[in-house]
Amino acid sequence: SKKNKEITKVSYRLKWLFNTSVAGDIYADVNGFFAGEGLDVEVKEGGPERDAIKELEMGHAHFGVASADQVIRAVSKGAPIVVIAQLFQINPLQWIYRSNETKINNVEDLKGKIIGITFGGNDETIMRALLSKYSISEDKLNFFSVRYDYTPFYERRVALWPVYRNAEGVIIGDKLDTAKEPVSFFDPNNYGIHFVANSVITTQNMIKQHPETVKIFITALIKAWNEALNPANSDKTVEAIHKVDKDTPLDIIRRQLDITRQLMKPTDKTVFGSIDVNAWKETERIMIEQKLISAPVNIEKRLRKEF
């Protein structure tokens, strides 16, 4: 019937700028993974003011990448979206600090420090969840409102600064390395906070009306990601990324890729893209706890694992 007619031309809105975090997406595009399956996919860059979920609803895109807190918030407001793959198994959001000046060996060590927080961002949620888990009251430490530039951290007005471990983490770390200032990263994952990061999403409508398209898309995408993250294809991946991310030098991309691999495929056994239902439930729980959503949304019902 007409309703079930599959479409071949789709667009895919990423969450962020072209960089190593979207290695597989670029790889798929450049190496014809979609075209090979008869799909014409327009891979569109994301950005700070971009919201893939809204674009899916508006019909500007068919697939997209969104962070888990975005997804849960949208579902709580009735957005008809479905998660079809989870990109990061470990949340890349970590805090960078100068290891020779700041010593952090456990959560207690955060006390008395000035910590950068993007108010309203998911680093705030993660940090609050961590503090609540360890029963540390917020008046024991100082939050600093984070903005685009790193100067307060550079100038040592802030001790810990939130970064994406696999993206800015490498670049900023590199800059400080050059200045002979060793850095470390504070990773909430190590302290039992499993807050899901980016996932691939689509709409319920797409799944209902064009199930084949969705299947072909996600299969090709996961295949591409697996190849992109395969150390044997490292050079090929790095080159593909550099083509669209000219501003980042090759060697940095290479190191970013290594770290990305650890966050997306922490072990050899990890199946890329697998959805960690428990982590999603925890994420939802944290958000309820922090009153970011008012009622449970049963997020597990929106996780589509099989195709």
Next chain:
Amino acid sequence: MIECKNINYKYHGTQYPVFNDLSCKIDEPGFHALFGLSGVGKSTLARLIAGQLDGFTGKIDNKTGKIFYSYNLERLPGWSSVGEHIAKVTPVQNKNRINEIIESFGLSSCIDSGFSHLSLGQRNRINLARYLLQDFDFLIMDESLANVDEATREQIIFKIKDMYPQKTFLYISHSVAEVSMFCKNIIVLRSFQKSPQSLTVLGQDDTTGKSVERKNLEKTMLEIVNVS
């Protein structure tokens, strides 16, 4: 045809009135004058008659039709030559008069210039010319020829009287000789403290072909000076 009855007028924020129970009238077509010392209220009366001021008491009866008010500080827009402007604002039925007026006003050499490139007297004349080309019934000329030389002024007045015998003009000028010579009635405006505030003197109403006796002219002039 135009009658002002018991007009009282005072500018906002001033101490003394300009008009105190002023009455005057113009009851036939032709070339009339409004005369008086500087600051006595000629321009104010002209603007009242033209309907450009309100806030007065009394009554202004207009049975003439369309009144136009021209004054000597008016300017023409700068984007084309004065000739083009004149052609543009002249109603079709009066187009045939353009050349006649331009020539007799001594403006032939100016029509290709921009307004801002004219001498003062040329500006006066161009401005007056465009008013004469409108379909007016009553035209107030507030010092409209103030910066034109006497010879040209005379020529222009004769021309106007020739061309528009059925229309009414109210000519404001500071030349006693001129208004005595060329005007039918001269309304002499006086200080608001005097009563009546205006008196009408009969002028010589000179036209081309007619000659005015010197004695009569001097009598009129004297009369004007006496009542002023």
Next chain:
Amino acid sequence: MIECKNINYKYHGTQYPVFNDLSCKIDEPGFHALFGLSGVGKSTLARLIAGQLDGFTGKIDNKTGKIFYSYNLERLPGWSSVGEHIAKVTPVQNKNRINEIIESFGLSSCIDSGFSHLSLGQRNRINLARYLLQDFDFLIMDESLANVDEATREQIIFKIKDMYPQKTFLYISHSVAEVSMFCKNIIVLRSFQKSPQSLTVLGQDDTTGKSVERKNLEKTMLEIVNVS
């Protein structure tokens, strides 16, 4: 004291010159006139003498001292009354003349008004008054009294001649009778096609207390009209 020698001048973008080998001079203090048909170049010559135009050939010799150029379209700023403005721009040594000038110019009732609330003739007079209160040697009055009535004008001219017997004035006016009566020399400016382009006629130079014979006046007037 001021001498123009062989002046040639043409406005940019125009076809004909305004001056073609014009020479004229004013060689004594007093009240002189510049006369001519509208558009003949009086204002242009005035601006040349005042140093406000360049691009002419020939020579202008100024041995008089400080030249001022006043014209009838000037305005005073609007933020205070004309009286305050006058007080402000008058050099200390001339302050004592303010009242005399204001009174004899018939401006007493205006000094508390803003400039934009004055009649045309009042504006003319206020403007001229402030120039007379400067330390000038030579004052050009370009139709500076054009919108003032004849009686007041006469009074003003007498006053000026009384007060400033040692200074030089160049009075531009369109009234033949007036320039003939009050001026020493009348420089009559003519079309650039005529040679010489200017002629000087001797006037009656009337002052208070002196009386001019009617016959002489008429002779001067005729002479001016003849050479124009």
Next chain:
Amino acid sequence: MFHKRLYQFVFIYILGIGFLFLIKKVLNLSDYVIPSPVEIYETGRKVFLRYIPDVLNTLSVAIIGHVLSIFMATIIGIISRLSNWIGSFIKTAAFNIQAYPIVAVAPIIFILLGDGLSSRLLIAAMICYFPLLLSFIGILSEPVVDIEHFYVHSGKMRWQLEVKIRAFENMNKLVTVISGSATLAMVGTIVSEFIGASSGIGYSIRIALYQSDLAKILIALFLIGIFTSLYLAFLEWLGRIVVRKWEHNS
């Protein structure tokens, strides 16, 4: 006067919201993309009072920034009257600085000034001074010959007088530009708060934006509109008084 501005603003705001609801209806969008009226109302109840001090904070910075930039624009306008190299140079500098998008320059400003009030003020002023500057240059560099002639001629012209004459003759235009640029001061402050500060309504908007909470943004925009309208109305009232007073004198 004040009433009229407010009514007009509320009317426009309702139009805008209505338009959003229409789109929501037509495209059948979820509350996530465009919040429901109920959600907006609920959010309004929750944050309205909390946002008011934020807006007032922003407004006060905006007003100071506005005054500051009127000042700056006046000075540059006066300098650029000079036809020499310095005047032209200052004018170019003023133009070039404006050509830099605040988002690119803001980091440098924050490096230099820190993230206190001064950065916010500077950015607010930078954004609103340019329209002022343009008008001021336009007005202050055009002679009013019939008035200036006497002063120039008699050697009495001082730059203060020249500025006064030209400003006075263009009073209405100045009032329009000054009161109009008030909204830009507000915008500038909000942008600077959005980019870097940690107080003010712009900061609240940024947080709401991170949370994809359009309802909060709509409430914030409502409050911004109300207070901007009030400030505008106040300036217009002031302008009318000044104009009337000056015209009365003249």
Next chain:
Amino acid sequence: MFHKRLYQFVFIYILGIGFLFLIKKVLNLSDYVIPSPVEIYETGRKVFLRYIPDVLNTLSVAIIGHVLSIFMATIIGIISRLSNWIGSFIKTAAFNIQAYPIVAVAPIIFILLGDGLSSRLLIAAMICYFPLLLSFIGILSEPVVDIEHFYVHSGKMRWQLEVKIRAFENMNKLVTVISGSATLAMVGTIVSEFIGASSGIGYSIRIALYQSDLAKILIALFLIGIFTSLYLAFLEWLGRIVVRKWEHNS
């Protein structure tokens, strides 16, 4: 003329950079806060040529946006001459819309219009039309009595004529505002690229900012300055021609 603008800009730029270096020296800041001259030079060599097409891309959008907003401002300016409710309403609407910081409104624009050229254009136009509007309103709503008298009096006044008269009498001011607002069109485009687009120099600045690469930003600012100066010089040249032509006629 063109040369002069360029020289002046380069001089200002060097002044600015020098000032940064001075601060770096005085506060003893490290290379990652403010890059060293060598690093700037190296970065310049690498990205200069790559940024040129980006800037040209931005410039072309800016020019279209500029023309668009001149158009918009003219229309609103004309409408707001009407002294009735509609005129005042449209004026309020124009003011209120401007009072909304683009950073808050841009997401809504992107949601509604997608990320094509149209969003970029709209944002560029929104940012630069306001100064234009303010001046246009100021100029178009002030009668030139001595010229308009005849037309009003003789019943010949049409709104087109009224606009023409007032615009002509204020030609110099208009040219200043129009050429000046060109830089704002540039700013608007850059901001929109920064927020949402995926091409243009604003996009490149955003990337550099996320990488905390001030050297690249400085190079980008240099190029923006150069091309903006050129556009400005071009507009001023055009303005002079127009003014001369009109003045010649008059």
